[in-house]
Amino acid sequence: MEDQKKNSLLDDDLSLEELAKNFDNIDINDLEKIQDLAKLQQQMNDFLIDRFATNIESFKKYMPDIGKFFEHYKPKRTIEFFCMPNGIPNLYFPDTNDFFYKTADPFKLCEQQIVQILERSNILQTRYGHESDPYGQLHFKYLNTLVTLGEEIERDRTLSPLKIGSVPNCMFFGIGLGYSLAYLYERVEVANLIIVEPDLDVFYASLHAFDWQNLLKFLFENKYAINIMLGQTPFQFTQDLSNFYSKHGRFLSSSWLGIVHYASPEIKAIADVAMRDLDSVHAAMGFFDDHLFGASHACHALLDKKNFVLRHQTLDKKYSKLPVFVIGSGPSLDNDIPFIRKNQDKAIIVACGTAIDTLYHAGIKPDFYACTERTPEIREALGVIPDEHFLDDVILLTGDVIHPYTTALFKHTAIFGKIDEPFYKYALATIKETRKVGFVQLMNPLVGNMGVSGALFLGFKNIYMFGLDNGKKIDSSAMHSKYTTLYNEHGCSDQGGSYTTKQQGKGNFGGLVETGYFFALSARNMGYVIRNLEEERGKLNCINCSDGLYVENTTPMHSYDLDFKKFKNIDKEAFHKYINEVKTSPVKVTRKELEEIFNPEVFKEIVNKVIEKLKARPKTRLETILMMQDISEFLCGIELQPQLYFYGSSLQGSLQTYFIVASRVLYNSSDEKQCLEQCFKMFEVISEFLEEAQTIFKHMPDFVIGEHRKFYPDGKVGIDYPLCKAPVLPPKFHLRRAEYDDPQKVFEKRYE
Numbered sequence: 001m002e003d004q005k006k007n008s009l010l011d012d013d014l015s016l017e018e019l020a021k022n023f024d025n026i027d028i029n030d031l032e033k034i035q036d037l038a039k040l041q042q043q044m045n046d047f048l049i050d051r052f053a054t055n056i057e058s059f060k061k062y063m064p065d066i067g068k069f070f071e072h073y074k075p076k077r078t079i080e081f082f083c084m085p086n087g088i089p090n091l092y093f094p095d096t097n098d099f100f101y102k103t104a105d106p107f108k109l110c111e112q113q114i115v116q117i118l119e120r121s122n123i124l125q126t127r128y129g130h131e132s133d134p135y136g137q138l139h140f141k142y143l144n145t146l147v148t149l150g151e152e153i154e155r156d157r158t159l160s161p162l163k164i165g166s167v168p169n170c171m172f173f174g175i176g177l178g179y180s181l182a183y184l185y186e187r188v189e190v191a192n193l194i195i196v197e198p199d200l201d202v203f204y205a206s207l208h209a210f211d212w213q214n215l216l217k218f219l220f221e222n223k224y225a226i227n228i229m230l231g232q233t234p235f236q237f238t239q240d241l242s243n244f245y246s247k248h249g250r251f252l253s254s255s256w257l258g259i260v261h262y263a264s265p266e267i268k269a270i271a272d273v274a275m276r277d278l279d280s281v282h283a284a285m286g287f288f289d290d291h292l293f294g295a296s297h298a299c300h301a302l303l304d305k306k307n308f309v310l311r312h313q314t315l316d317k318k319y320s321k322l323p324v325f326v327i328g329s330g331p332s333l334d335n336d337i338p339f340i341r342k343n344q345d346k347a348i349i350v351a352c353g354t355a356i357d358t359l360y361h362a363g364i365k366p367d368f369y370a371c372t373e374r375t376p377e378i379r380e381a382l383g384v385i386p387d388e389h390f391l392d393d394v395i396l397l398t399g400d401v402i403h404p405y406t407t408a409l410f411k412h413t414a415i416f417g418k419i420d421e422p423f424y425k426y427a428l429a430t431i432k433e434t435r436k437v438g439f440v441q442l443m444n445p446l447v448g449n450m451g452v453s454g455a456l457f458l459g460f461k462n463i464y465m466f467g468l469d470n471g472k473k474i475d476s477s478a479m480h481s482k483y484t485t486l487y488n489e490h491g492c493s494d495q496g497g498s499y500t501t502k503q504q505g506k507g508n509f510g511g512l513v514e515t516g517y518f519f520a521l522s523a524r525n526m527g528y529v530i531r532n533l534e535e536e537r538g539k540l541n542c543i544n545c546s547d548g549l550y551v552e553n554t555t556p557m558h559s560y561d562l563d564f565k566k567f568k569n570i571d572k573e574a575f576h577k578y579i580n581e582v583k584t585s586p587v588k589v590t591r592k593e594l595e596e597i598f599n600p601e602v603f604k605e606i607v608n609k610v611i612e613k614l615k616a617r618p619k620t621r622l623e624t625i626l627m628m629q630d631i632s633e634f635l636c637g638i639e640l641q642p643q644l645y646f647y648g649s650s651l652q653g654s655l656q657t658y659f660i661v662a663s664r665v666l667y668n669s670s671d672e673k674q675c676l677e678q679c680f681k682m683f684e685v686i687s688e689f690l691e692e693a694q695t696i697f698k699h700m701p702d703f704v705i706g707e708h709r710k711f712y713p714d715g716k717v718g719i720d721y722p723l724c725k726a727p728v729l730p731p732k733f734h735l736r737r738a739e740y741d742d743p744q745k746v747f748e749k750r751y752e
Contacts, residue, residue, distance in 0.1 A: 091205055118184075134730055135706065180261050189622045225629070284445055286653040297705075307580065350454065358481045380736050
């Protein structure tokens with residue numbers, strides 16, 4: 001949740017065009033008069049040449065890639081500098097007969113824009129509420145304590161960046177000639193500046209007009225961060241933004257000020273992406289207990305000799321072009337059941353999560369069962385299928401975080417390394433045999449993501465999506481197919497939580513649909529992974545037949561418009577044999593090897609260094625932001641060392657979440673001293689977390705979710721600390737709340 005008084009990114013009143021109406025305009029007649037100012041123009045030209053040379057040398061020193069690129073850059077279009085009698089350089093585009101700053105005094109125009117943005121905007125910040133803890137985890141124990149501390153200082157929603165005097169993170173869209181930067185830094189301190197300029201010609205022009213030399217010197221001497229993104233598409237912007245925050249701290253993406261200096265179609269597109277996707281940088285980061293669970297589960301899968309997807313075993317061409325039905329249990333699936341029944345032998349079928357329940361009761365046999373969750377309740381969800389042999393030839397398609405209870409139900413598995421979890425990369429660096437394991441990206445947040453990503457990373461190129469609604473029709477109550485007994489008969493709730501639909505989004509077949517945060521993130525990740533793999537591997541054919549939320553990079557199409565007469569039946573037995581014996585394999589790893597890579601003493605040494613850094617007591621908000629940034633960069637440095645990667649990465653999710661709460665409290669009130677004192681108390685709580693984290697790390701690699709309760713024998717989540725008391729362990733969670741005598745005791749395949 002973000003607090004927002006006014007978002008300058010969307011405020012037309014603060015655009016250059018609107019603000020310029022308050023100043024003396026210039027037109028082509030003024031330019032003709034300027035021809036008489038030959039001496040002044042010559043002086044300006046000499047100044048521009050000297051400034052460009054000075055700026056290029058500064059960029060070569062501080063940001064060499066930019067300096068080298070622009071040293072001999074040739075603009076793509078004709079640009080001319082001119083000045084009015086005040087001598088301020090402005091830009092003229094002869095091809096379009098247009099001026100960059102449509103006023104005689106660009107300085108005053110830029111100054112007014114910056115002042116008004118700083119006066120009228122808020123620093124946008126993410127707010128965490130109290131989180132329920134279904135399993136008993138240290139992360140939530142300490143997060144909830146921090147949230148309570150944050151609530152002790154009432155938030156002043158009238159505070160502007162100008163009143164506060166500092167900004168933790170500023171995203172500046174469209175640099176123009178750079179003049180606005182001087183006025184920004186005159187009025188506020190900025191810990192992190194991200195400049196986005198899609199137009200290389202404009203940035204080249206700024207190298208002639210603005211004093212980059214002194215700005216860069218100031219920023220680097222004071223250890224303020226600057227990241228300049230040039231010539232990027234919205235897709236590239238998203239990738240680079242994530243890389244920046246990964247290095248300096250993802251918590252920064254939760255506290256930011258956005259400034260659009262000038263608005264071109266390219267800048268508007270990127271600003272829209274920032275508003276839509278910035279939350280995803282710090283969403284679903286995972287947390288400490290979760291990472292230990294995931295790593296322990298991966299170790300169990302290795303030791304249990306489960307099959308993993310082989311990295312260098314490219315999917316045979318005779319299979320890669322086969323149609324693949326990736327099926328979720330969204331309500332629109334009911335419309336497509338007849339088509340899927342009829343053509344189930346002509347396609348590889350991936351059942352995502354509870355869709356396996358749906359397909360069982362609809363008479364459709366899946367080839368794969370896609371599972372995202374590492375939780376033990378998946379065993380319960382699969383238990384709704386009464387035919388004990390139904391799963392015998394179904395292949396579990398999942399990531400290595402999957403719970404041992406789930407893998408135990410399947411004779412055949414295709415397990416990927418989950419690349420955004422700490423264990424996979426760490427295993428590659430420390431255990432040679434694991435290097436044969438392939439990885440999957442963006443298998444979260446929902447099971448449909450595992451289905452789509454899993455199919456694509458296996459190597460399939462023709463994907464058909466059914467029932468991946470990521471929401472529901474407006475005013476409809478149904479969240480799942482009518483064939484799904486887990487929700488319809490066994491009493492499992494599909495309301496609230498990740499099923500919350502308080503937003504509206506673009507429908508796959510037009511109009512709007514009800515959706516929610518996790519659904520929208522799921523659709524975003526599906527579109528993103530398709531785009532990513534298309535850039536890497538070439539064109540993919542992804543047809544979305546789901547009557548739900550639109551997914552980018554897919555083609556909407558109803559199942560009744562699909563022509564499958566040309567497709568032949570697939571030899572499923574041969575296909576399964578290929579997947580089970582060629583595409584996947586167990587990995588030879590010993591328990592001793594796994595125990596050796598989790599060293600409690602190494603973990604303790606790293607943790608103690610972070611605790612020591614948390615003892616610092618900066619004097620200002622900005623210094624405190626930089627302190628948290630320093631810790632984030634320290635852990636990033638640990639992650640860059642392959643032999644230490646897990647130790648740093650396993651801490652990042654929880655610490656970044658805690659820093660989000662701490663950075664928010666820094667901007668709750670105009671009373672800087674009060675905010676700092678509360679933030680420092682939070683640092684003490686975080687230090688307690690780090691102390692207690694060591695007590696569960698020593699149980700690796702046997703920290704299995706659910707079974708971990710045995711490490712808390714007194715029935716509490718850990719022990720009491722001075723600022724954070726141990727809550728009682730929650731009762732064991734159960735999905736199924738009602739008994740149901742399923743009449744479909746044995747699976748029957750149906751084609752009608």
